[in-house]
Amino acid sequence: EVQLVESGGDLVQPGGSVRLSCAGSGFIFSDHHMDWVRQAPGKGLEWIGRIRHKGRGYTTEYAASVRGRFTVSRDDSQNSVYLQMNSLKTEDTAVYYCSSSAEGNCFDKWGQGTLVAVSS
Amino acid sequence: DIQMTQSPSSLSASVGDRVTITCRASQGIGNSLAWFQQTPGKAPKPLIYAASSLQSGVPSKFIGSGSGTDFTLTISSLQPEDFATYYCQQYKTYPFTFGPGTKVEIK
Numbered sequence: 147e148v149q150l151v152e153s154g155g156d157l158v159q160p161g162g163s164v165r166l167s168c169a170g171s172g173f174i175f176s177d178h179h180m181d182w183v184r185q186a187p188g189k190g191l192e193w194i195g196r197i198r199h200k201g202r203g204y205t206t207e208y209a210a211s212v213r214g215r216f217t218v219s220r221d222d223s224q225n226s227v228y229l230q231m232n233s234l235k236t237e238d239t240a241v242y243y244c245s246s247s248a249e250g251n252c253f254d255k256w257g258q259g260t261l262v263a264v265s266s
Numbered sequence: 267d268i269q270m271t272q273s274p275s276s277l278s279a280s281v282g283d284r285v286t287i288t289c290r291a292s293q294g295i296g297n298s299l300a301w302f303q304q305t306p307g308k309a310p311k312p313l314i315y316a317a318s319s320l321q322s323g324v325p326s327k328f329i330g331s332g333s334g335t336d337f338t339l340t341i342s343s344l345q346p347e348d349f350a351t352y353y354c355q356q357y358k359t360y361p362f363t364f365g366p367g368t369k370v371e372i373k
Contacts, residue, residue, distance in 0.1 A: 181362075183310075191302075191310065191353055193362040209361045243309055252300045252357045254321055256309040 148172035148255060150244050155260030158234050162264070166229040168244030168257055175225040176200060178255075179247045182218060182229045184240035185259075192240075197227060212238075234264045268292050268356050270365035278373040283344045287368045289337040289354035298358035301330055301339045304367075305350045313352075314339065344370070 154166040168180070181196045195208045195218040206218050217230040227244055241259040248254060269292040279285050289299065297317035302310040312321045314330035317337055329340040341348055349372050354365040 190367050191304075191355070191364040193355075193364065196360075196362075207360045250316075251321075252298075252312075252315045253302070253310075253355070254312050254315065256312070258309055 150246060150255055150257035152242065152244055152257040152260040155242065155262050157263045157265065159266050160234060160236055160264055162234050163230070163232045164234065164262055166231065166242055166244075166260060166262070168227045168229075170225045170227075170246065170255075173246070173255070175246070176222040177248065179249075180218070180220055180227040181245045181247065181253065182216075182227075183243045183245055183253075184238075185243070186237070186240040189240075195229070231262065234262075236264050238262065239264045267361055268295060268359055268363050270354055270356055270363050272352075272354060272365035272368045274368060275366065276369040276371060278371050279344055280373045281344055281346060284340065284342045285344060285370060286341075287339045287352055287354075287370075289332075289339070289365050291335045291337075291356055294334045295356045295358035297333045298356055299330075299332070299337050300355045300357060301328075302353045302355065303348075303350045304353065310353065341370075346372075 149171045152168045179198045182194050194212050197218040215233045220227040243259045244257045245253045246255045271290045273288045299317045301314040304310045318330045327342045351367045351369045353367050
């Protein structure tokens with residue numbers, strides 16, 4: 147079964163840090179670009195970052211709202227992608243989804259999401 | 267950044283109806299457009315990529331069309347499971363951006 151499973155969501159104080167993980171199974175993880183998308187409570191979807199696969203040099207892209215604070219990384223030996231979130235703000239409160247994209251496709255697999263709440 | 271707009275923001279329809287949702291990009295994106303369906307508390311479900319290609323397992327009642335700046339998603343013969351919020355997304359240029367969503371409700 148094709149699956150993406152996120153973990154690591156938590157209640158964090160403003161200025162704090164958290165690391166999210168996303169584990170893939172049932173597909174060739176190393177051939178896929180991996181993205182993080184978030185959804186604040188009652189709001190729409192916001193793309194926040196991508197890490198390309200090895201063939202594209204593991205290069206990354208970020209939304210302006212998180213650049214310099216969030217870092218996307220991956221470990222293909224563990225079929226996992228990570229989102230390191232630093233200097234958290236209350237507006238970072240959201241459900242965070244990971245998603246995978248094969249070459250020629252786009253966001254074709256999604257995890258169930260993990261909630262990060264930033265509050266004092 | 268490329269801005270994505272959707273219309274209408276919400277609509278009411280009956281089971282069996284055919285509905286069309288429009289998505290517009292603030293600049294040309296070729297066919298680099300995807301559609302997603304989301305029900306409350308669930309992850310987005312991918313429906314269409316490359317403007318008109320169905321994702322695996324998605325029924326053919328979902329029809330995507332368009333290129334450049336104007337795109338549509340048509341759902342023929344609405345069923346109870348189709349009542350949801352639909353988002354378009356451009357993946358031509360970073361940052362990837364989503365439309366604000368269209369909520370399809372039961373009349």
